Amino acid sequence: MIFFKIINKQKLLMFSFFIIIFLFSNMFYGERGLISYFKNLKIKDQLVAEKTYIENELNIVEKKNNLLRVDLDLDYLEILYRKMFVVGKKDEKIFTYNYFK
Template sequence: MLNKLKKNYFLLISTFLILYFFFNLLDGERGLFSYFKKKEILVNLQNVEADLSNKIKNLEFKNSLLSGNLDLDYVEILIREKFLFGKEGETLYIIEKNDN
C-alpha cells in the first residue's frame, strides 16, 4: 500500500490541490457565489441611493418654493391638503384609498 502511495504521490497531491482550488473558486470568501451575492447587494443599494436622491431633489424643490420668492399657489395647495381648508361656497370631497 505504501509503495502505491509513493508511486501515485504526485497524482494524489495534484488531485487534492485541484479540488481545493475548485471549491475555493466557487464557495470561498471571494468565490463565485459570493460575487453574485455582492453584486445583487450592490444593485439593491444603487436603487435605494437613486430613490433617496430623488426624494432629496423633491424636498429641495418644495423648499425652494417656500423660500425666497414665495409661490402662493403652492402655499394654497399645502393649506388645502393639511388643514382641509376650502373657500366659501366650495364643497370638499375626501376620497380615501380602498386597496381591495
C-alpha cells in the first residue's frame, strides 16, 4: 500500500520523466532525429555531386550534338577524324617517333 501511495503522489513526476525520456530518444534516434539528419545530409551531398557530374556529361553531349547538326563544323570533324584514325592530309608529312628506344 505504501508503494501505491508514493506512486499516486508522484504521478506527475513519473509522467514527466517518461515523456522527457521519450522526447530525447526521438530527438536523437527517431526518424527525424539528429543521427538521421546527418545521414540525410551525407546522402544529399552525394546526390548533389552526382547531379553536377551528370549535368557536366549532359553539357558535353549537347555540345557534341550541336557540332554534328545540319550546319556541320568541318574543323571539329577533322579533329575527330584525326584522333580516331590517326591520319593526316595528303601533303602532310607524318613523323613517327618511338619514345622508348
